[in-house]
Amino acid sequence: MSLKRSHPEPMLVRLLPQIDEASLPADIEALERRRAEAERLAERKLELLREGLKAFAADWVRRTAKETAVAQSEHTLRLGRRGVARLKRRVEELAAELPAHVDGVLRPEDLDTGEASSGQVPLIIDRRFQRAIRSVLAELFPILARAGYQRSAHWFDADHGQLELPPDLRSLIDEIVEALAEAKVCEAKLRYFDRQSQARAAQRLWEGA
Numbered sequence: 001m002s003l004k005r006s007h008p009e010p011m012l013v014r015l016l017p018q019i020d021e022a023s024l025p026a027d028i029e030a031l032e033r034r035r036a037e038a039e040r041l042a043e044r045k046l047e048l049l050r051e052g053l054k055a056f057a058a059d060w061v062r063r064t065a066k067e068t069a070v071a072q073s074e075h076t077l078r079l080g081r082r083g084v085a086r087l088k089r090r091v092e093e094l095a096a097e098l099p100a101h102v103d104g105v106l107r108p109e110d111l112d113t114g115e116a117s118s119g120q121v122p123l124i125i126d127r128r129f130q131r132a133i134r135s136v137l138a139e140l141f142p143i144l145a146r147a148g149y150q151r152s153a154h155w156f157d158a159d160h161g162q163l164e165l166p167p168d169l170r171s172l173i174d175e176i177v178e179a180l181a182e183a184k185v186c187e188a189k190l191r192y193f194d195r196q197s198q199a200r201a202a203q204r205l206w207e208g209a
Contacts, residue, residue: 028193035186042111042179049172053133054102056166058095061140065091072149079147087147094139101139105132111180118184122177129173133165134158 069076069084076084106129113124135158145151156163165173 028190031186031190031193035183035190038179038183038186039111042176042183043108045172045176045179046106046108046111049129049169049176050102050106052169052172053106053136054099056169057098057102057136060137061091061095061098064137064140065144068144068149068152071152075148075150083147087143090143090147091140094143098136098139101136105135111176113180113184116184118181118188121181121184125177125180126173129176130163131158134161134163137163 065087069087079087110128110132111125113121116124134156138155138157138161141151141155141157155161
């Protein structure tokens with residue numbers, strides 16, 4: 001996935017213009033609104049991602065189980081009709097459990113990137129979400145292993161392995177990244193304004209004492 005990168009915060013701060021104190025209150029209010037709007041947008045996109053992933057995950061485990069059974073046809077034939085039916089029931093049980101698992105690994109608090117700069121947000125979120133999504137889908141593989149299927153190159157776990165997401169889910173992750181990066185830019189500017197205001201206040205206090 002190609003994610004947009006913003007400048008790290010130190011470069012952003014150096015490029016900010018000097019503050020016009022007369023416009024400072026309005027500027028701060030505008031930045032706070034932008035930050036709040038960006039955070040709300042990220043939360044809405046996360047909800048859409050969760051709902052999309054629930055539908056995708058159920059279809060993915062059914063399709064991947066079938067592809068594995070066909071690819072390892074010799075073992076599938078040994079299982080016979082009853083063995084395959086048991087496996088398919090377990091796969092359906094997993095598909096029914098996946099929505100709760102998705103809710104457990106993609107939570108609103110996962111949007112918190114701490115003290116990271118806007119330029120660090122894409123890598124943090126992409127890694128965090130990829131791991132969460134892999135952890136959900138990888139629940140299929142122990143079921144296949146218990147049924148006697150051999151691990152293949154496309155099997156993965158939460159921490160390792162390539163996962164190809166459909167374009168709509170990829171796009172939602174990009175939009176979440178963009179919104180969180182925007183919020184970080186606003187936070188950096190607000191901190192800059194605060195430091196500048198404190199410096200000017202300290203100067204006035206020194207000169208007036």
